[in-house]
Amino acid sequence: MLGAPSPLRDELVELSKRTLVNHCLQLQPETENLLELAGDPQRLHTAGTATSLRDLARRWKTLDEEIKSLNRQIAELVRAAAPALLELKSVGIELAAQFLFTSGDNADRIRSEAAFAKLCGVAPQPASSGRTAGRHRLSRGGDQAANSSLYIVTIARMRHHQPTRDYVERRSAEGLSKREIIRCLKRYIAREIYTHLPRPADPEATDQLHAAA
Structure with a gap:
């Protein structure tokens, strides 16, 4: 033009x-x-x-x-496969679809919420040095699209979810950096997402999971 x-x-x-x-x-x-x-x-x-x-x-x-x-x-498939997932704060159709895709594509690897967190790249790893102790960082591996989706949920909750805002304020007062707080929140949200995913042990849920993926 x-x-x-x-x-x-x-x-x-x-x-x-x-x-x-x-x-x-x-x-x-x-x-x-x-x-x-x-x-x-x-x-x-x-x-x-x-x-x-x-x-x-x-x-x-x-x-x-x-x-x-x-x-x-896609919206109809996601609602059919995981209606509970859409009830979570800041989890819309596109983000829920990504979590379903990640889970459905790696069903044999997700045996616990810790495994799901690792798959999403939010499992904490020690990052201590000679001058620091007890520090952790997030895993660099895993599904980066799922990791990005967790980040979007985290940022949305930090802006619009009062319990999350209160948590950020409290952890900031304890001396944690914004990056460390986001790391903690992403790990917590990964646990929450996992508990609301369709259980692969249920054949019908498994079919829905792969169909949505």
């Missing part, structure tokens, strides 16, 4: 995304046969840009509808 003729660019530049798409869908090039304008570069530029923007808007609209349809199906 930056290369569009000034009148057309000025017409579109301040529109919001969806308004822009809908506006571009209504664009009417001077002619569909651009060869007719070959002798007039300015009119050719305007008509060619309008045609391109209209076609791009049509593609965007089609893909947007496909995404919405897929998201609805």
Whole structure:
């Protein structure tokens, strides 16, 4: 759009995304046969840009509808597989789907909540040195997508969940850094997530888990 003729660019530049798409869908090039304008570069530029923007808007609209349809199906699968997971604070459809995917793809490795924490890369490991003692860091291994999902839940709760805010304030007063507090919260949330996952021992739940993944 930056290369569009000034009148057309000025017409579109301040529109919001969806308004822009809908506006571009209504664009009417001077002619569909651009060869007719070959002798007039300015009119050719305007008509060619309008045609391109209209076609791009049509593609965007089609893909947007496909995404919405897929998201609805994912939401239905997640609700069927793990309704309890969605009741947890700050765990929405996309995050719940990631936890289900991680669990369903590694069902044989998850035998306890500690194993799930390790798989998610939030199992604490000693990080003491000659000058420090009792310090820990999170594991660098595991499923990074699940680790990222835990981080998103943690940050959301730190901002909007009063019990979590109280915990942060208390641990800060005890001298823990923000990074250490996040590490503790991610480990706690991993434990909470694990207890609300479908149990692989249940054949029906296992089928739902793999279907959602």
